[in-house]
Amino acid sequence: MNMMPADLRAVYALLLREIKIYFREKERIISILVxxxxxxFVMGRGLSGHxxxxxxxxxQFIFPGILCMVILFTAITYGLYIIWDKRLDFLKEVxxxxxxxxxxxxGKSLGGMVGAVMxxxxxxxxxxxxxxxxxxxxxxxxFILSVPFSFIMANIGLSIVARMNSMEGFGLVMxxxxxxxxxxxxxxxDLSKAGPWLRLAAYLDPxxxxxxxxxxxxxxxxxxxxxxxxxxxxxxxxxxxAWGVFSFGSLQQTR
Amino acid sequence: MSRLLTLSAIETNGLAKxxxxxxxxxxxxxxxxxxxxxxxxxPNGAGKTTFINxxxxxxxxxxxxxxxxxxxxxxxxxxxxxxxGIVFQEPSLDDLLTARENLCLHCMLYGVPQPETGARIERxxxxxxxxxxxxDLVRTYSGGxxxxxxxxxxxxxxxxxxxxxxxxxxxxxxxxxAVWSYIQELKAAAKTTIVLTTHYMEEADxxxxxxxxxxxxxxxxxxxxxxxxxxxxxxxxxxxxRIEPEAFAGLDFVKETLREQSGLRLTVREAPRHLKTILDRxxxxxxxxxxxxxxxxVFLKFTGSPMPGENSG
Ligand SMILES: Nc1ncnc2c1ncn2[C@@H]1O[C@H](COP(=O)(O)OP(=O)(O)OP(=O)(O)O)[C@@H](O)[C@H]1O
Ligand SMILES: [Mg+2]
Numbered sequence: 001m002n003m004m005p006a007d008l009r010a011v012y013a014l015l016l017r018e019i020k021i022y023f024r025e026k027e028r029i030i031s032i033l034v035x036x037x038x039x040x041f042v043m044g045r046g047l048s049g050h051x052x053x054x055x056x057x058x059x060q061f062i063f064p065g066i067l068c069m070v071i072l073f074t075a076i077t078y079g080l081y082i083i084w085d086k087r088l089d090f091l092k093e094v095x096x097x098x099x100x101x102x103x104x105x106x107g108k109s110l111g112g113m114v115g116a117v118m119x120x121x122x123x124x125x126x127x128x129x130x131x132x133x134x135x136x137x138x139x140x141x142x143f144i145l146s147v148p149f150s151f152i153m154a155n156i157g158l159s160i161v162a163r164m165n166s167m168e169g170f171g172l173v174m175x176x177x178x179x180x181x182x183x184x185x186x187x188x189x190d191l192s193k194a195g196p197w198l199r200l201a202a203y204l205d206p207x208x209x210x211x212x213x214x215x216x217x218x219x220x221x222x223x224x225x226x227x228x229x230x231x232x233x234x235x236x237x238x239x240x241x242a243w244g245v246f247s248f249g250s251l252q253q254t255r
Numbered sequence: 256m257s258r259l260l261t262l263s264a265i266e267t268n269g270l271a272k273x274x275x276x277x278x279x280x281x282x283x284x285x286x287x288x289x290x291x292x293x294x295x296x297x298p299n300g301a302g303k304t305t306f307i308n309x310x311x312x313x314x315x316x317x318x319x320x321x322x323x324x325x326x327x328x329x330x331x332x333x334x335x336x337x338x339x340g341i342v343f344q345e346p347s348l349d350d351l352l353t354a355r356e357n358l359c360l361h362c363m364l365y366g367v368p369q370p371e372t373g374a375r376i377e378r379x380x381x382x383x384x385x386x387x388x389x390x391d392l393v394r395t396y397s398g399g400x401x402x403x404x405x406x407x408x409x410x411x412x413x414x415x416x417x418x419x420x421x422x423x424x425x426x427x428x429x430x431x432x433a434v435w436s437y438i439q440e441l442k443a444a445a446k447t448t449i450v451l452t453t454h455y456m457e458e459a460d461x462x463x464x465x466x467x468x469x470x471x472x473x474x475x476x477x478x479x480x481x482x483x484x485x486x487x488x489x490x491x492x493x494x495x496x497r498i499e500p501e502a503f504a505g506l507d508f509v510k511e512t513l514r515e516q517s518g519l520r521l522t523v524r525e526a527p528r529h530l531k532t533i534l535d536r537x538x539x540x541x542x543x544x545x546x547x548x549x550x551x552x553v554f555l556k557f558t559g560s561p562m563p564g565e566n567s568g
Contacts, residue, residue, distance in 0.1 A: 003280065006366045009363055009366065010363065010364050010366075012363070013360050013363035013364050014364075015361070016363075017349065017352065017360055018352075018355065021351045022353070024351060025351075090345040090347060090348070090349045090350075091349045092313065092343055093343075093348075093349070093361070093408075094364070095313055096312070096336060096339075096341050096523050097336065097361075097364040097365060098333065098336040098337040098364070098365060099333075099336075099364060100333055167523075227522075239545065248353060
């Protein structure tokens, strides 16, 4: 246990790197927000879909889901960026460092959270101004929730990428994991009225609980029971972290 | 436990790595003592980098075992990593950070005490001559500048065992000199064990206590530079002109004759003493040069290729 401070310092170092890089790449900060904003303003207004909650229109109804979408896409894309590290440069340096793979994983995971939390904060402010008026308490709660949500998604991205060696895998993960997670998560529709198969898929989807919990915060309404959402989020935090530590354990230098 | 048994910094036994059909490292047994500077020489694809990567715990061996600083590279990889520093052959800098940030991050990862970090960074930047560009992003650096930063980074945490994979590749002569003298200083003052690979024989000759010549994943020859040179012979006598090797038949001090474009190259024991005899045998000679055997000659002899070329499997 006398190693603890060194490990914490290493995690802090990795985190610091991500923060520095994040604020240096301003174009990325903006570009990541483009598709969620299109969803929110074009589909939200244009589709005039159905909202199950009285007094809440469709655009407002999908806002919590879009907020979670930003987290999902930012955090998973971030995880996938490690392939770049792997192929080009920096991962080698970190792999040779005297830190355990678990420490490396948490450093990277926290790093991924920073980006996702920042992006969701920007969208939260935009949404609170233009879409759904929210009080300070709700904004704060939503912001706090974005932390564990980002953690889960970053862990998933990192765990998958630890086994991949090429950038081709990037597209596969996006089409077979990220988009299905988003679609089945019920960000754009009411899961409580969905068919049994759709509901089953949603039960397996960590993203669905994030969206639902966010709806509980903003509307006091959810498709799942509140306790189920909370339990599921805690569960997925733990499982995804364990998965990540495990996958990073066998991480090797590749070309 | 194992540290009591061994005084050596590195010990490998039948260490092997196979990539598919290619035997990149083929059962290498090697012991490097503490404080020794050891050079690995060999043609491209000989397996030098693979060997080093295994010792640094970056890839797992497919056979044999190795201890670095007394720790097993597979089962105690973290303990191994706590004792080593490495300069990679291939770039491994963080392009998106500045030189100073790269060094700072490295110090944090390697547990350099916080109060010392600043001073060490300044010192290393000065040694590799990057102080003026320290706050520019690495992606704006030239190839040689990156190389210098990589070296600074590998050395900054004063590891007990240092791996340098072609450290001075692409450096200008002045930077190379600076790096060499710093390595010599490390050896003298800090008793650092250093394993380096290089294609510059002069570098190996100057820095290392012992060298090993590797080809096709196996050690062909190992010893001090002097020992290896003596194995090749004493001196080189280079003769220009139309001379046939048969002219020197029966001379026991002529160990080898080799035809070259414009003449003949002899490997001769104690050349100065026998020079007259040699010249008597070839009156038609146009030009004569005598020089000591260099490590280049050793390399050529034991790798059997005049030009380090592709050599796989
Ligand atoms: N990741 C890998 N996958 C497959 N083959 C590999 C891999 N890494 C190395 N090899 C093969 O192993 C052999 C040894 O390569 P290595 O990089 O160790 O050579 P080297 O001695 O460092 O050469 P150089 O002087 O060019 O740096 C080569 O034949 C190479 O093709
Ligand atoms: Mg190499």
